[in-house]
Amino acid sequence: MSLKEVDKKLVKRRQVYRPVLDNPFTNERALWPRVKDPQFIWELLNTTVLSKIKGLASVPLNEWPWDVITDYNEIVQLLETGEEDVVLYVCNRDSDVSSVLLQQIPLLCYMSECSVTLVQLPSGSHQAIQEAITSSPLRCQDGLLLLRCNDKISDNFRDQIAQQVDPLQFPWLEGVKHLPATVRRLKTSQPSR
Amino acid sequence: MNREQTEKFRDKQLIQKYNLIHLLPTLNVPELSGLYLKSFLNATKRYQLQLPPLINDSSSKFCGSCGAVRIPRFNVEMSTVEHNKTTADEPPRVLQYKCLNCSYTETFPLESQSRNQIKLQNKDQGFVATWPQEKQQEKVTNKVEKKTSAKDRAKKRKLNSLSNLLSKKNEEKKKQNSPSLSLESFMQQG
Numbered sequence: 118m119s120l121k122e123v124d125k126k127l128v129k130r131r132q133v134y135r136p137v138l139d140n141p142f143t144n145e146r147a148l149w150p151r152v153k154d155p156q157f158i159w160e161l162l163n164t165t166v167l168s169k170i171k172g173l174a175s176v177p178l179n180e181w182p183w184d185v186i187t188d189y190n191e192i193v194q195l196l197e198t199g200e201e202d203v204v205l206y207v208c209n210r211d212s213d214v215s216s217v218l219l220q221q222i223p224l225l226c227y228m229s230e231c232s233v234t235l236v237q238l239p240s241g242s243h244q245a246i247q248e249a250i251t252s253s254p255l256r257c258q259d260g261l262l263l264l265r266c267n268d269k270i271s272d273n274f275r276d277q278i279a280q281q282v283d284p285l286q287f288p289w290l291e292g293v294k295h296l297p298a299t300v301r302r303l304k305t306s307q308p309s310r
Numbered sequence: 311m312n313r314e315q316t317e318k319f320r321d322k323q324l325i326q327k328y329n330l331i332h333l334l335p336t337l338n339v340p341e342l343s344g345l346y347l348k349s350f351l352n353a354t355k356r357y358q359l360q361l362p363p364l365i366n367d368s369s370s371k372f373c374g375s376c377g378a379v380r381i382p383r384f385n386v387e388m389s390t391v392e393h394n395k396t397t398a399d400e401p402p403r404v405l406q407y408k409c410l411n412c413s414y415t416e417t418f419p420l421e422s423q424s425r426n427q428i429k430l431q432n433k434d435q436g437f438v439a440t441w442p443q444e445k446q447q448e449k450v451t452n453k454v455e456k457k458t459s460a461k462d463r464a465k466k467r468k469l470n471s472l473s474n475l476l477s478k479k480n481e482e483k484k485k486q487n488s489p490s491l492s493l494e495s496f497m498q499q500g
Contacts, residue, residue, distance in 0.1 A: 136325065140329065189390045196383075197382070228383040289336075290381065292335075
């Protein structure tokens with residue numbers, strides 16, 4: 118076998134089989150919902166939250182004008198157990214954020230009891246967020262930023278974001294969502310006759 | 311079947327198998343998930359297909375032990391774990407997926423390149439300006455490598471080739487044999 122033939126074979130094998138992803142049932146092509154105007158979303162986040170964090174360095178976290186969470190474990194716990202409105206920003210286009218870590222996030226948002234608005238940020242935003250929160254006790258290692266939509270946040274802000282982002286759609290999880298999560302079996306006995 | 315038809319058949323078959331894997335959690339029979347996943351993977355192997363990294367990479371999408379599709383809040387517990395004391399082999403931060411079907415725990419090393427940690431490391435070691443020097447060295451090595459370019463090597467090869475060596479030798483011989491008119495040779499002969 119010549120070298121050229123080996124090369125050809127390698128190229129053939131390296132071609133990724135895409136039709137699996139184009140499947141409407143699993144809908145993995147649209148794992149991350151489309152954002153209509155990414156620039157607008159980024160500026161909204163930047164002006165309302167990030168630019169003000171710098172001035173809040175000496176203020177304790179619970180007195181901030183909004184509730185922000187950046188830790189992965191805390192976010193997962195909130196989405197698993199909580200029932201509230203949240204906006205979750207994800208820097209999924211930055212190479213320094215682990216893709217394995219983010220892979221399950223859309224599914225978690227879909228399965229969560231919270232009504233989550235999942236927003237993907239443009240590339241380069243991870244570093245911008247890290248720079249904005251250097252003086253605060255928060256650390257943004259995983260490219261996640263969760264904003265709780267409680268009384269502190271105006272409805273207008275939430276609506277504007279919700280209009281820009283498509284809702285999540287995973288038809289295959291529709292049935293799973295209504296199943297009880299942990300199966301428990303009760304040990305019983307029948308009296309002998 | 312012609313080529314188009316076979317491809318259509320292949321796509322249909324694979325998507326059907328892939329959908330079945332995803333349908334299983336709804337049916338609540340996690341025991342079958344390994345069988346269905348294996349059937350799908352075998353089919354892709356038979357057609358010599360390279361799956362997208364989203365599906366293929368490690369066992370982030372499917373459990374590495376029982377093969378169930380991971381669904382947060384349903385059959386997987388996700389958390390990140392930080393080790394304070396780290397050895398050389400162990401990464402400082404790890405992502406943990408615990409499958410609730412088979413209670414198998416999978417870990418994925420996370421490269422934490424956060425600037426805070428880098429800053430902390432710098433504080434411990436004190437500031438050492440090492441990398442600009444390395445850069446210079448790299449430049450030098452690049453230049454050296456560039457000097458021996460393909461053209462130069464080809465020239466060298468030509469010079470060292472057998473025919474070239476032979477012709478060189480012949481020329482020397484001719485020089486020795488040919489009567490020269492120079493004063494030196496005349497003196498030597500004399």
